[in-house]
Amino acid sequence: GAVVSQHPSRVICKSGTSVKIECRSLDFQATTMFWYRQFPKQSLMLMATSNEGSKATYEQGVEKDKFLINHASLTLSTLTVTSAHPEDSSFYICSARDLAGGRDTQYFGPGTRLTVL
């Protein structure tokens, strides 16, 4: 299957700082990427849909000014958690939509563990 990478894999930051997470599709182009949040022993919660060259679409209850998304190229989307607080600590996972060959499949990155002190 297609490969999606995330960087960093884990990050620890102080409360009030901003953290940027990168999501890259390594062997395919993705006009659409998705950002999820996952709490321990829970399912994935969709935060936003990232579209190359346009504004992201946020799910209800997700603050767009807190979770800034930029999809500047067909292989890279970034999520910036601004003014992070301990309650933002979570596992953040991205996925990229692969439309090559007539299929429509989502491949997930390995996730980023964010800990806010």
Add this chain to the structure above:
Amino acid sequence: GENVEQHPSTLSVQEGDSAVIKCTYSDSASNYFPWYKQELGKGPQLIIDIRSNVGEKKDQRIAVTLNKTAKHFSLHITETQPEDSAVYFCAASLEAAGNKLTFGGGTRVLVKP
């Protein structure tokens, strides 16, 4: 919007036995149903998917069945091995609407050697 229910939440099987996980969905328009395997501390890995134009799909020890009328689909793992131990998620989406996935709650599978 779409709602996906997944059962059971935990499943313990003996190595070599079969495991079955069931999901139901609410939106009859959904037409794409992937299954993901997630190991501890890692991202979900696509293991098999099915589209609504087929009723069953098989890939070695893994199979998925879809009943559109009843709006449910199931994952079958045969001859389970310890490395099958993980959390499995089903999902549903409408491809024409951007393929935004709605996930089930997950099933924690433990294969005992």
